[in-house]
Amino acid sequence: MATRRSTQDVYILGGYQTDFARNWSKESKHVVALMREATLGALEQTRVEPAEIEVAHVGNFAGELYCMQGHLGAFVVDIDPAFRGLPTARHEAACASGSIAALAAEAEIEAGRYDVALVLGVEQMKTVDSKRGGDFLGTAAWYEKEAKGVEFPFPKLFGKLGDEYDRRYGLKDEHLARISAINYENAKLNPNAQTRSWFMSYDHACSTGQYNAKIGGRIKLTDCSQVTDGAAAIILASAEFAERWAKRMGVALDRIPKVLGWGHRTAPIEFSAKTAQSHGMQYVLPHTRKAITDAYERAGLSGPEQLSAIETHDCFTTSEYMAIDHFGLTAPGESWKAVEQGVIEIGGKCPINPSGGLIGAGHPVGATGTRQLLDAALQVSGQAGDYQVDGAKRVATLNIGGSGTTSVVHIVGTA
Amino acid sequence: MRDIRRVVVVGANGTMGSGAGALFAARGFEVAMLARTEDKAREGLARAKNAVRSDVIESHMSCGSYDEALDREVARADLVLEAVAEDLPTKNRYFDAIDGARRPGTVIATVSSGLSMAQMSAGRSDDFQRHFMGIHLFNPPHVIVGTELISGPNTDRELLQSIKSMLRKKLGRVVVECRDMPAFAGNRIGFKVLNECAQLAEKHGVAKVDYLIGPYTGRAMPPLATIDLVGFDVHKAIVDNVYANTRDEAHEAFAMPAYMSRLIALGHLGNKTSSGGFYRASKADKTVSTLRPASLDHATDTAFDKVGFIEEMKLLHHVGRYADAMELLLAAHGPEADLVRRVVFGYVSYALSRVGPTEVAADVTVVDQIMGWGFNWAPPSVLVDLCGRKQVVQAMNELGLKVPAVVQDLPDGQKLSGQHSNIGRYFVAK
Numbered sequence: 001m002a003t004r005r006s007t008q009d010v011y012i013l014g015g016y017q018t019d020f021a022r023n024w025s026k027e028s029k030h031v032v033a034l035m036r037e038a039t040l041g042a043l044e045q046t047r048v049e050p051a052e053i054e055v056a057h058v059g060n061f062a063g064e065l066y067c068m069q070g071h072l073g074a075f076v077v078d079i080d081p082a083f084r085g086l087p088t089a090r091h092e093a094a095c096a097s098g099s100i101a102a103l104a105a106e107a108e109i110e111a112g113r114y115d116v117a118l119v120l121g122v123e124q125m126k127t128v129d130s131k132r133g134g135d136f137l138g139t140a141a142w143y144e145k146e147a148k149g150v151e152f153p154f155p156k157l158f159g160k161l162g163d164e165y166d167r168r169y170g171l172k173d174e175h176l177a178r179i180s181a182i183n184y185e186n187a188k189l190n191p192n193a194q195t196r197s198w199f200m201s202y203d204h205a206c207s208t209g210q211y212n213a214k215i216g217g218r219i220k221l222t223d224c225s226q227v228t229d230g231a232a233a234i235i236l237a238s239a240e241f242a243e244r245w246a247k248r249m250g251v252a253l254d255r256i257p258k259v260l261g262w263g264h265r266t267a268p269i270e271f272s273a274k275t276a277q278s279h280g281m282q283y284v285l286p287h288t289r290k291a292i293t294d295a296y297e298r299a300g301l302s303g304p305e306q307l308s309a310i311e312t313h314d315c316f317t318t319s320e321y322m323a324i325d326h327f328g329l330t331a332p333g334e335s336w337k338a339v340e341q342g343v344i345e346i347g348g349k350c351p352i353n354p355s356g357g358l359i360g361a362g363h364p365v366g367a368t369g370t371r372q373l374l375d376a377a378l379q380v381s382g383q384a385g386d387y388q389v390d391g392a393k394r395v396a397t398l399n400i401g402g403s404g405t406t407s408v409v410h411i412v413g414t415a
Numbered sequence: 416m417r418d419i420r421r422v423v424v425v426g427a428n429g430t431m432g433s434g435a436g437a438l439f440a441a442r443g444f445e446v447a448m449l450a451r452t453e454d455k456a457r458e459g460l461a462r463a464k465n466a467v468r469s470d471v472i473e474s475h476m477s478c479g480s481y482d483e484a485l486d487r488e489v490a491r492a493d494l495v496l497e498a499v500a501e502d503l504p505t506k507n508r509y510f511d512a513i514d515g516a517r518r519p520g521t522v523i524a525t526v527s528s529g530l531s532m533a534q535m536s537a538g539r540s541d542d543f544q545r546h547f548m549g550i551h552l553f554n555p556p557h558v559i560v561g562t563e564l565i566s567g568p569n570t571d572r573e574l575l576q577s578i579k580s581m582l583r584k585k586l587g588r589v590v591v592e593c594r595d596m597p598a599f600a601g602n603r604i605g606f607k608v609l610n611e612c613a614q615l616a617e618k619h620g621v622a623k624v625d626y627l628i629g630p631y632t633g634r635a636m637p638p639l640a641t642i643d644l645v646g647f648d649v650h651k652a653i654v655d656n657v658y659a660n661t662r663d664e665a666h667e668a669f670a671m672p673a674y675m676s677r678l679i680a681l682g683h684l685g686n687k688t689s690s691g692g693f694y695r696a697s698k699a700d701k702t703v704s705t706l707r708p709a710s711l712d713h714a715t716d717t718a719f720d721k722v723g724f725i726e727e728m729k730l731l732h733h734v735g736r737y738a739d740a741m742e743l744l745l746a747a748h749g750p751e752a753d754l755v756r757r758v759v760f761g762y763v764s765y766a767l768s769r770v771g772p773t774e775v776a777a778d779v780t781v782v783d784q785i786m787g788w789g790f791n792w793a794p795p796s797v798l799v800d801l802c803g804r805k806q807v808v809q810a811m812n813e814l815g816l817k818v819p820a821v822v823q824d825l826p827d828g829q830k831l832s833g834q835h836s837n838i839g840r841y842f843v844a845k
Contacts, residue, residue, distance in 0.1 A: 019837045028844035033735030037839050044836070078734075188587055192837075197560055197587050199441040199467035203474070211468045 003263075003294045008110045010259045011242035012377040012412060013048060015234035015370070016041030020194040020362030024229040025126045031067045032075045034122050038231035038367075039079050042118070046235050047249065050082035053235070054114040058090045059101035059121040060366035065136040066127050076120065094140035095315060096401030097121065098232070098369025099264075099408035105236050106259060115241040121370030122231040133227055137365075140402045142270045152216050155224060157271050157403040158316035159217025164275050164284050165321065169333030173218060176317035177205035178339050180222045180359055183314060186346060187356025189386035194228045194362030223317040225357070230364030232371035255414055257377040260394065261299025263291035263409040271403040282332040288400065289326045291407040295396065299411040304328045307350055307411070308392035309379055311372040313400040314357040323398055324352070346389060354379065354387045369408065372397035376412035416574055417520050419581060423447045423492040425485070425499060425509055427459035427478070431526045432498035434556035437463035439496075440472040441557075442585050447488040448478045456480065466557045481512070489516035496550070498526045501652055506535060514543045522578065524550040528649075529598035529656055532567040544569040548578065551599055553789045561789025562588040563599045589788040596775040597660040601785040602653050603775060604766045605792070609645075610654045611668045611758060612638035613675060617708045619754070621693045622717040627751060628758050630843035631729050631740070633793025639693040643685035647675055647692055664817050665765050674708040681711070722751045732844035740842065741801045745810060753814075759798070760810050766795040767819035779821055780833060793841035796821075796831035801838070804831070 016038050024034055035058070043050060056076040064070045073088035091101040098121030105117035125133055130152075137154050138147025147153035165171040184200035187193035204212060205222040212221050237245060239253075246253045267274050267287035274285060283289040296303060304310075304327050312327075314320035324335035329343060329350055338344055344352040355361045355375045358368060376395035378384040384392075394413035400406065422439045426432040427448035436459060440446045448463075450456040456478035464470060479488060489495055495513050499505055506525065513523055519542045525535060528551055536547045549565030562582055566575050575592075582588040593599040598606065608628075616624045616639060625637035634641075642650050651671055658669040678684075678692065685692030693706045695713045704713035724747035731740035744755065766786065770776045783794035799807050804825050811818045825831050832838075 016836065019840060022840050026843070027840065028729075028733060029839075030734050033733065033839065036735035037836075041836050197557065199437075199469050199472070199557075201441075201443070201469075201471060203471040204469045207469075207471055209470060211464075211470055 003297045005298050006106075006110055006259070006262075008112070009239045009242075010106045010109050011237045011239065012257045012259070012373065013235045013237050013242065013245060014042065014046040014377065015232065015374040016045050017192050017232040017371055017374055018230050019192050020228050020230040020364060021196065022229060023126045024124055031063060031069055031072070031122060031124045032078060034124060034229065034231040035072070035075050035120060036079050038120055038122065038233040039076065039118060042233035042235055048116065048235055048245070050080040052116050053083065053086065053118045054116050055105065055108060056083070056086055056088040056118040056120065057101040057105045058088065059098035059119070059369055060090055061092060061094055061097050061123055062136055062139065062365070063124075065139070066133070067124050072122065076118065093406045094401030095313065095363070095365050096369055096399045096406040096408050097366040098371070099373070099397070099399040099410065100369070100406070102234070102236070102370060102373055102410070103262065103264060103408065106262070109236060109238050115238040117236045118233060119236060119370055120231060120233040121367035123364040123366040124229045125227045125364060126229050130227065145270060154403070155216035155219040155316065158318045159219040160271055161284065161316075161322060161404065162218050162318040165318070165333070168284065171321070172336065174206060175336045175339045176223055176321060177202055179314070179317040179320050179344075180205040182345055183320075183353050183357045183360035186354050186387055187360025190356050190361055191385070193356040193360050194226060195356065195360050219316055219318070225315050225359045225363035228362040228364050230362060230367045230371070232367045232374050234370055234374050234377065255381065257380045257412050257414055259410055260413045261295040261297070261301070261411040263294030263298070264407070265291040265294070266406050267404060269402060269405050274404055283326060285322060285326065285404040285407075288322070288398070288404055288407040291409045292327055292396075292398065295409040295411050299394075299413075301394070301411065304350055307394050307396050309351045309354055309389045309395045310398065311355060311375050311395060312352055312357065312398045313368070314353060314359050315363060315400070317359070319400060319404070320352060320357070322404070327396065327398070346387065351389050354384065354389050356387075369397070369399040372399055373410060373412065376410065380412055380414050416577060417493050419444070419493045419522070421445045421447070421492045421494070423449060423488045423495045424459075425449050425481075425495060425497045425513070427498070428455040429459070429498055430554055431552060431556065433459035433462035434466060434554070435496055435498060435526060435552055436460070436476065437466045437472065438556055438586055440475040441467045441469070443475065446476045447484065447492070448476055449481055449485055449488060451481060453478055453480045453483070466555065485512055486516040489513055489521070490518060492517070492521055494522045494524065496524050496526060501527060501530065501649070503530055503534060506530070510535065510539065514539055517543075520546065522546045522548070522574065524548050524578075526550060526552055529602050529653060531597070532565050532595040536567040536569065541569075545571045546574060548575055549595075549599070550578070550582070551601075553601070559789060559791070560587060560589050561601065561785050561787070562590050563593045563601060563785060563789070564590050565593050565595055565599060567595065589784050591781040591784050592777070593781065594775050594777070597657045598653050600769060600775045600781055601789040603657060604762070604769060604782060604786060605790050606650065606653045606657065607665055607668050607765050608758065608762045609638050609642055609650065610671070611761065613642060613672050614668070614670070615754070615758075616693070617672060617674060620717060620719065621705045621708070623719045626719065627722070627725070627755050629725075630845045631725065631732055632755065632759050633798060633841045635791035635843060643692040643694055646685045646687050647679050648684050651676065651679060664768065665761070672708070674711065677711060724752060725755070729844045732842045735839060737839060737842045738801050741798070745802060745806050756810055757814050760807065760814060761816055763795040763798050763807065764811055764816040764819060767799075767821050768817055770819065770821055779831060783832060787841070791841070793838070794832060797838050797841065799825075800830045800832045
């Protein structure tokens with residue numbers, strides 16, 4: 001399967017993220033309130049009129065389970081009178097739902113169907129306790145085989161990812177602890193991060209005990225991203241609209257972030273099938289690696305040396321550990337070197353998750369992919385505030401659904 | 416100016432002392448927790464560990480008694496945080512001891528929630544006065560990030576700014592600078608509303624007032640339940656201080672209701688006493704009974720009729736239509752609507768009237784941030800923006816409330832609040 005380049009530029013005009021520290025059930029809110037705040041926030045930030053939006057794509061994992069509400073695309077119409085009749089759809093690919101919604105919008109803009117699209121990722125998860133929520137999340141794996149009757153199935157699955165690294169290359173938990181501590185440290189700079197006022201340190205992440213219990217296999221509490229409620233909206237546009245918009249905003253077109261490349265690959269849903277397939281290969285998750293190299297190729301990049309930063313899917317520390325070598329920051333199996341050398345810290349050669357990532361900023365499942373794209377756009381346009389990576393030009397995102405099953409990569413940049 | 420590395424907490428066993436110790440230790444400062452006895456200090460340390468949910472902060476912390484450790488620890492401290500009882504003579508006794516033991520240049524901060532900085536620093540050494548300030552944390556400090564920073568009369572300006580930056584960057588605080596006036600900004604504004612609600616409870620009943628001024632009006636918790644959490648004794652100390660030492664348009668709103676003073680005398684202080692305050696929870700049959708201010712007893716039969724516009728506002732908040740909800744409040748008829756508007760716009764009027772060159776706040780951001788991040792209440796200018804300036808002025812005029820200059824002078828089409836986003840968190844649909 002050859003990688004075709006995009007035929008038309010797709011611009012990211014900006015967007016809005018809700019405060020991931022909020023608990024919308026405590027506020028007694030319906031999921032539409034989340035969608036509304038993110039959408040109106042994105043319109044206000046970009047100064048795009050509601051009537052200029054031509055299509056809306058919503059990423060959401062499991063509204064039916066968490067909120068007893070499906071058909072979330074339809075709720076967009078409720079947000080503003082100008083949205084009446086707007087074509088909308090909801091997309092689902094577990095934790096990659098937000099990126100899949102973005103890919104759909106990009107494809108439509110490239111095809112020339114529409115000039116301006118709203119992409120909205122949303123998940124309300126605090127409606128249920130953690131055990132019930134853990135069971136719901138199990139539906140992102142092969143539920144009958146991997147999750148049914150298992151308490152917190154996903155930490156166990158990503159614990160196995162760590163075990164696989166350990167078998168092939170060796171893995172020290174102290175490197176996972178460092179990854180956790182960096183994400184929490186970065187999150188302190190992010191005013192929308194879930195954990196910004198939580199305590200964390202490398203020593204705490206290394207500790208095991210009543211405050212840092214083992215959740216599944218080698219995965220401890222500090223290795224996990226946390227359940228939360230949140231939404232993130234971005235506004236995508238064709239070159240034609242972006243040019244007009246740039247004039248309206250008084251900015252140069254080449255300062256507006258655009259999608260330079262993308263990759264999208266799906267592996268077998270069952271985790272053991274993935275590692276069986278990659279047996280004897282250098283990369284533990286070859287489909288994820290392929291999504292990354294597809295994106296490099298489409299963006300015309302030689303590799304990670306041309307990236308300013310990465311926003312990756314650290315649902316657990318092991319998934320970030322995997323991303324480091326899969327992006328090519330180190331040779332396969334040598335992710336620990338990048339951790340030790342400070343490559344992935346803000347100020348390092350290629351900071352990973354300056355926002356705090358899923359571990360620090362929070363992981364409202366359906367919102368994560370759009371939140372990553374928003375953060376990438378903020379970085380390359382110099383608007384990331386306290387967590388800005390100096391001079392960021394190109395930022396990659398990796399959004400993963402399931403146990404490394406659906407991988408979506410975007411590379412966002414101004415040139 | 417010294418780099419702050421070693422922090423001493425005096426009064427480390429109290430709520431604020433243990434919370435402050437946790438904050439500093441969690442960010443890598445070396446913290447000495449001091450109390451009357453070492454065991455008391457250890458209690459504070461246990462609370463600190465529980466607050467941040469980690470054992471490892473203990474490696475940055477030590478415990479000691481005043482008799483055994485105060486002189487030694489203060490002598491090597493960079494910052495001494497005083498968190499003893501909210502009583503001027505008590506605080507002065509500790510300041511005497513601290514001033515006697517400290518090196519020149521050591522910063523002394525009080526977590527006082529509103530006592531006079533001038534009175535606390537008067538007559539002390541020049542070096543003490545230059546390095547003295549208020550760092551008013553809100554309870555619980557590891558959750559509530561709003562923080563007031565108050566200069567004493569002779570505090571070094573540069574030092575104050577560097578502490579402000581440290582609080583913001585290293586401790587993740589939202590810091591506002593307040594002038595040295597009774598109760599500072601947050602408690603002055605907040606307790607005006609809380610005490611007004613306590614006064615209203617005499618006529619309308621406790622449950623009804625908490626229903627009328629409930630979370631849907633832009634707060635995390637109903638007002639009388641908030642007083643139960645704060646404690647009647649603390650409430651009294653704050654409103655009595657403001658009542659005795661200020662004169663403003665809402666002076667009588669600070670008059671402590673007599674029924675509350677009688678309850679204090681009977682030992683009912685709110686949640687911290689088993690006999691409760693406005694509410695009394697019975698562990699035995701899991702019921703909550705409600706205070707009857709006239710008879711000073713608690714009853715379970717305090718049902719009242721729900722009010723149409725309030726229930727409609729909650730439904731609008733539920734789906735995120737906050738401005739539409741406020742429009743309903745502005746248009747609603749009846750005595751209940753009048754009462755709600757009086758309290759809500761009374762709050763906006765009072766808060767924004769505290770902004771000015773001779774008031775506690777130099778600009779709108781100070782009152783907005785401290786009400787938002789200290790009290791979890793909708794900041795006053797967010798309410799102005801949601802309702803619209805003209806509508807707010809009209810409502811204030813109809814209610815006989817003072818129209819603050821910052822509202823009067825706001826140009827059409829301009830927002831008063833710097834906060835255009837994340838405002839939904841204040842409007843709870845309850």
